Amino acid sequence: MYMNNAATTWPKPECVGRAMADFLAGGGANLARGTASGRDLKTLDLVFTCRERLAALLGGWGADPRLVTFTSGVTESLNVVLKGFLAPGRTVVTTSMEHNAVIRPLRRLESEGVRVEILPCDGEGFLPPAALERALRDLSPDLVILSHCSNVCGTIQDLPALAALCRTAKVPIVVDCAQTAGLLPLNAEELGLAALCFTGHKGLMGPQGIGGILWNPKFARAVRPLVEGGTGSFSHLERQPDAMPDKFESGTPNLPGIAGLSAALEWIDATGLDEIRAREEALGALMLEGLLAIEGLSLSGRRTMAGRLPVFAVNVEGVDNGDLAGFLSEERGIETRPGLHCAPRAHRTLGTFPGGALRLSPGWFSTEEEVRTTVEAIAAAR
Secondary structure, X not given: OEOEOOOOOOOOOHHHHHHHHHHHHHOOOOOOOOOOOHHHHHHHHHHXXXXXXXXXXXXXXXXXXXXXXXXXXHHHHHHHHHHHHOOOOOEXXXXXXXXXXXXXXXXXXXXXXXXXXXXXOOOOOOOOHHHHHHHHHHHOOOEEEEEXXXXXXXXXXXXXXXXXXXXXXXXXXXXXXXXXXXXXXXXXXXXXXXXXXXXXXXXXXXXXOOEEEEEOHHHHHOOOOOOOOOOOOOOOOOOOOOOOOHHHOOOOOOHHHHHHHHHHHHHHHHHOHHHHHHHHHHHHHHHHHHHHOOOOEEEEOOOOOOOEOOOEEEEXXXXXXXHHHXXXXXXXXXXXXXXXXXXXXXXXXXXXXXXXXXXXXXXOOOOHHHHHHXXXXXXXXX
């Protein structure tokens, strides 16, 4: 029984593995590095189609596929944006609920002269828009970066309100959508985001090792590429090309991963984002009701499904969360995740540092029976 979908969704739709195997067995040509054979053109079509699907799903500017950059995942995406835009003397604002994928690059940049300001969220992991409004007024930052949804407790930030404040202040806002892409409707252009960073292996239902950035074209021009080298294009130039998507895509991309992600995006489109969200919310509501009924259990984050995803951080009085995870796995066959979830500052905000919490995250392929069994097993562990 898999209750760790916040780490990676599993199982994947069958089409994902099949598309990856088909690419390796029957395609396999490298991207823009061949003789324009049929196999070469199939690879070009595969990558272009995946860009198109991502631009449409995530609300790219004019749904332009050239504004989608592929990376190995959201961590690389965030590093590309932060290290390519921030320079000594600039100021960046973030929140106390961020994953280390944001905090660690910022700490490196801070040591090099970038001013880092971390806005405290409330005890449920929520950033009041008024707090950002004050920071924009008082700090005059050059960039705002934040997570759309906490990977620890599932709290969703009020992205429309936060993005509107940044638009008014003319400050670019970059959003980490690791937990929300594929689960919540997103329109980067309407929100006016500078960049939307995503990973393929969570809500987008794709394989590990593939992710990317959806760029505002104006912001992309202001960001230096983190990696430079061969792009399969503009080979007469000894400097990195400025053309998109080539500017940020040196080296051979994860083509089997792109094949799997493209198939997953097609599956999401056929299944329907609204249906996926409704099913996961119903499973989350069932789990939440059961968890709140357990005596001695404390829940971090919101106590209703409003403003959250089905990602639950819990502690049981008198039981170490690591021991609880071991009991669930070894005795009941239930997979979860204990600890600090690569987000120690978020746990400080929620009051669960240094011990952390047990995280439970059902997904599309979970069943009501599995949710009930999980709740019963946690209650029995007391």
